[in-house]
Amino acid sequence: MIEVLNLTKTYGSHKALDNISFKINKGEIVGFLGPNGAGKSTTMNIITGFLSSTEGTVKLDDIDILENPIEFKKKIGYLPEIPPLYMDMTVKEYLTFVCKLKKINKDKIKQEINRVTELTKIKHVTERLINNLSKGYKQRVGLSQALIGDPDVLILDEPTVGLDPKQIIEIRTLIKDLSKQRTVILSTHILSEVNVVCDRVLIINKGRILTSDTVENLTRTLSESNRISIRLNVPATNKENIISDIMKIPGVKEVLCLGQFEKNTSDYLIYVKENNDIRLNIFNMCKNSNYPLLILKPIDLTMEDIFLKVTEG
Numbered sequence: 001m002i003e004v005l006n007l008t009k010t011y012g013s014h015k016a017l018d019n020i021s022f023k024i025n026k027g028e029i030v031g032f033l034g035p036n037g038a039g040k041s042t043t044m045n046i047i048t049g050f051l052s053s054t055e056g057t058v059k060l061d062d063i064d065i066l067e068n069p070i071e072f073k074k075k076i077g078y079l080p081e082i083p084p085l086y087m088d089m090t091v092k093e094y095l096t097f098v099c100k101l102k103k104i105n106k107d108k109i110k111q112e113i114n115r116v117t118e119l120t121k122i123k124h125v126t127e128r129l130i131n132n133l134s135k136g137y138k139q140r141v142g143l144s145q146a147l148i149g150d151p152d153v154l155i156l157d158e159p160t161v162g163l164d165p166k167q168i169i170e171i172r173t174l175i176k177d178l179s180k181q182r183t184v185i186l187s188t189h190i191l192s193e194v195n196v197v198c199d200r201v202l203i204i205n206k207g208r209i210l211t212s213d214t215v216e217n218l219t220r221t222l223s224e225s226n227r228i229s230i231r232l233n234v235p236a237t238n239k240e241n242i243i244s245d246i247m248k249i250p251g252v253k254e255v256l257c258l259g260q261f262e263k264n265t266s267d268y269l270i271y272v273k274e275n276n277d278i279r280l281n282i283f284n285m286c287k288n289s290n291y292p293l294l295i296l297k298p299i300d301l302t303m304e305d306i307f308l309k310v311t312e313g
């Protein structure tokens, strides 16, 4: 388990982190979110031992980063936003170099490179120059170096930035696979990535942790009302009657006509008071009023909605 305890970091007179504390359990994938300048990189740099804190500490399975920095760092694999690669080395040369830096026993280096390149699925390119690899493959080489020494915790800074959609899916799948054996902290600006990859979200702003919960719980607690969108096979010229019929359903707060997206149809967004499931009522109202119902879809808060609600207070 990682424990961040009362971490404060000041740069001159500027407080970049203001007494933050959080815990991350073994095997969790946690998304670290925050606007620019929130303090994400500062936190990551302290957890990985690149920066020292002004106050507070970080513990990993009871090893304190300040008391035992070498043992602590052995347990952490870090992939910075720009992977630290030497372009004129082959993948094998580079990973051998990283093994030596991480003090892997000389006799075990070949075995270790085999292990990590199998995990990241780059075994077939180990003899190639890093410079000639695609961006997705370079990212896999970066992940491989983070995995050398089999660390318990992986810290990944924007691991999918700049990749094409196919590579993004591949790297996300890889991260999910890797997390089965270890804890992953992922800093990202791509909010949909958090939905797909993470078990939990930590939102930081102005050096303070604002919230830490599962996406599901955040969606539930932050929704002031549920929303349902419907499409009727009735032109928008009838919208006054339709809105008035929908408003008669108990639990409906507000109805907006969104316009026409298909010929002879109209779409409506219905705001419903909390804890009211009105889907059957909508269906029956449509049947009784002869409004053929083409689509009925509950709309959840997106990660963008959650992020804005939390960071804007």
Ligand SMILES: Nc1ncnc2c1ncn2[C@@H]1O[C@H](COP(=O)(O)OP(=O)(O)OP(=O)(O)O)[C@@H](O)[C@H]1O
Binding pocket: 011, 014, 015, 016, 034, 035, 036, 037, 038, 039, 040, 041, 042, 043
């Ligand atoms: N070396 C430094 N000297 C002075 N101020 C710094 C230094 N590094 C960061 N800061 C400031 O500390 C605050 C937190 O910065 P940090 O880089 O941790 O934010 P971030 O959340 O990672 O932002 P981004 O998403 O833009 O990378 C910012 O206001 C930043 O300007």
